[in-house]
Amino acid sequence: MLLDARGVGVRLGRLRAFIHRGTLQGAREGALRGWTVAVKDNIAVQGWPLTCASAALEGYQAPYSADVVQAVLGEGAAVVGKTNMDEFGMGSRSRHSAHGAVRNPRDTTRTAGGSSGGSAAAVGAGAVRAGLGSDTGGSVRLPASYCGVAGFKPSWGVLSRWGLVSYAPACDVVGLLARTAADCAVLFEALLPGSQCRDPTALALAPPGAPVALRALTFGVPREWAPFVCDARALDAVLQGTHVRVRSVSIPSLRDAAALYADYVCMQAASTLARYTGVFTGAGAVPRVSADADGFGAHVRAYQHARLGPEVVRRVDAGRRLLATPGCWEGAVARVQQLQAEFARVFADGCDLVLGPTARYAAPALDAPPDPDEDVFTVPASLAGLPAISLPLGARDARGVAGVVGTQLVGPPRSDWLLLQAARELEGLFQ
């Protein structure tokens, strides 16, 4: 039995954080010896379900383990289950799930966030030391903010995606959830691709540089985020309590980032999910699924593509219509490049990191109406491929963690170690 922030007893099962429990024991020795790790259900663990919270994949079991799962096992962690999520990663509240909605461990009337809500809830409830998730537009950072834990989205491409089910490949990364940035850093190091990496598109990351003092860094706070901020008490506490050097900066493309993201990922999803959606591509009763060695195609054929949930169908459909419009994809790519260039200018002009809130508000009620701007602070780093972390720095607020918003740091391309180092120092000031 767990206690939520109001002192109410909660059974772990009631959170619907896990869709499968089991134990895979890792190596005897390693940096993660003694750790328990939960794995989002869009990351393959050999012999365990891989449903992506979709009825379309009910009963499907992964024929191999993802590189990141092999890595945590190789470093001595125990993998203890698969976690609930929004179907194929599409959502911000872990409600679009064939397994039911995930509840926030701090207040079970509220959402845990999404799409990696199950991993965040499992960490927040103290059921595991860490969680693996995925982040395409904020899916580890937003649930981290809502559940009062740390959520780290590495630079695009630096962790192997072998065994991660695609949603929007230009943004998809494996993400990390833990109680602190210090734990995220230990886990990140264990996950970095080694000689066994099976993702030929993984990018190399330089080793950590010399330690940099927090007071030597300059943080840029984008002006364009100001109109969206509703509840930035945690960020205010950071700015007032730490005396870090802050500068107001301009990144004009941030104003439209949420709308750009919606188009950009729907177009990619229409392509990556085509393997499940023969019915929408006009192929009638014969899904366009190629024969493949691991039996995945046969599984999809057998299990009716039409069992995809309404949010997935909506996005794939929207993406197909956009892709059929001449110039739409090229236009979105150009706008993403513009956003990248604006971030680059801010970093070139002397800002080491960008600072802002992670979310617009604390965890909403489970049945709150959807908000198209919910991800407005998290999607920019995803579009630009930049590393970003959400920290629960306002966690001592009187209303408890569920009552505050995470603080987000965003770094230049592949500055993951600098970002983690700054995050660790920042959280140290709040402990």
Ligand code: GLN
């Ligand atoms: N909420 C965003 C979406 O629905 C981000 C999800 C994610 O990062 N997987 O696309």
